[in-house]
Amino acid sequence: MVSEPADIAYRAIARAGGVIVLVIMTGIGVFLALRAGQAITKSGVSFLWKQAWEPDANNFGIAAVLIGTFIIASVAIVIALPLSLGTALYISEYAPRGLQRSLISLVDLMAAIPSVVFGLWGFFSLQGNVIDVAKWISKTFGWIPIFAVDGFSPDEPLSSDTVFTASSFIAGIVVALMITPIMTSIMREVFSQAPVGEREGALGLGATKWGMLRSVVLPYGVGGIIGATMLGLGRALGETIAVYMIISPVFAIQPHVLQSGASSISSLIALKYGEATTFGMSALMAAGLTLFLVTLVVNFGASMIVARSRSGQSS
Numbered sequence: 001m002v003s004e005p006a007d008i009a010y011r012a013i014a015r016a017g018g019v020i021v022l023v024i025m026t027g028i029g030v031f032l033a034l035r036a037g038q039a040i041t042k043s044g045v046s047f048l049w050k051q052a053w054e055p056d057a058n059n060f061g062i063a064a065v066l067i068g069t070f071i072i073a074s075v076a077i078v079i080a081l082p083l084s085l086g087t088a089l090y091i092s093e094y095a096p097r098g099l100q101r102s103l104i105s106l107v108d109l110m111a112a113i114p115s116v117v118f119g120l121w122g123f124f125s126l127q128g129n130v131i132d133v134a135k136w137i138s139k140t141f142g143w144i145p146i147f148a149v150d151g152f153s154p155d156e157p158l159s160s161d162t163v164f165t166a167s168s169f170i171a172g173i174v175v176a177l178m179i180t181p182i183m184t185s186i187m188r189e190v191f192s193q194a195p196v197g198e199r200e201g202a203l204g205l206g207a208t209k210w211g212m213l214r215s216v217v218l219p220y221g222v223g224g225i226i227g228a229t230m231l232g233l234g235r236a237l238g239e240t241i242a243v244y245m246i247i248s249p250v251f252a253i254q255p256h257v258l259q260s261g262a263s264s265i266s267s268l269i270a271l272k273y274g275e276a277t278t279f280g281m282s283a284l285m286a287a288g289l290t291l292f293l294v295t296l297v298v299n300f301g302a303s304m305i306v307a308r309s310r311s312g313q314s315s
Helices: 005-048 063-094 097-111 115-141 168-192 196-204 209-220 222-238 241-246 265-275 278-310
Strands: none
Touching (some): 063 097, 063 265, 063 278, 115 241, 168 241, 209 222, 265 278
């Protein structure tokens, strides 16, 4: 079969775009690796488990900020996943057609809001209003280590609320609202591709609307749900400005999500970049390289799962 000129041009443009993306990503990785070489060579493998950040004293590592990054991202995913799933199901299955278009546009518009706006909202509005929720969680589930808060006693009414500010919990809520739009869009798109014949067959056999969703739409879209979650996780791991504006940085492993003090790799770079010496800059590049590799793995995994979900193999 002879290819049309338009097909040839399309394939050439698509291949060129793919090659350019790979070249750019490789260039970023090589740049970070070269700039981080001095710090990695000097610190060795201890870079992975040290908690302090004093590069000029040769006492630095990413253990605390890496774990803090995953804690904030995990809080965000736990909040965003049910919110995105419910929103996607409502838009694709329950919303009237006219309202459906408006909701799709609204979700897409949320994805375009700058992160600094979310950060300002989180710092000035959310933080003061969510402290009571954090106190209730700590009071009710404080026997679980991650929900314990040092310096807070449920039986002491005069306990200071400042121990609940600038926490991983608050940062996680803000990041959750930032990643919800993209997760919702992916899930909604996958749900809308569920086979019409299987939908009608389930309803024809007497299934309720929820029964049809549970037996047809959700099994078909499980790959899309996982892929959307992983893409949201990749975005949450790399969020900088909103997290930087909310958390109170601590360079020690802080497993208590409700307690003041948190850390992340991206906020560390934003905090230390302006005052870093030459060696300190190399250490920051090493931290950036670690984050780059982590998000790369997460996003590649998400792309593979989303690609599989589009083929309908999971139905």
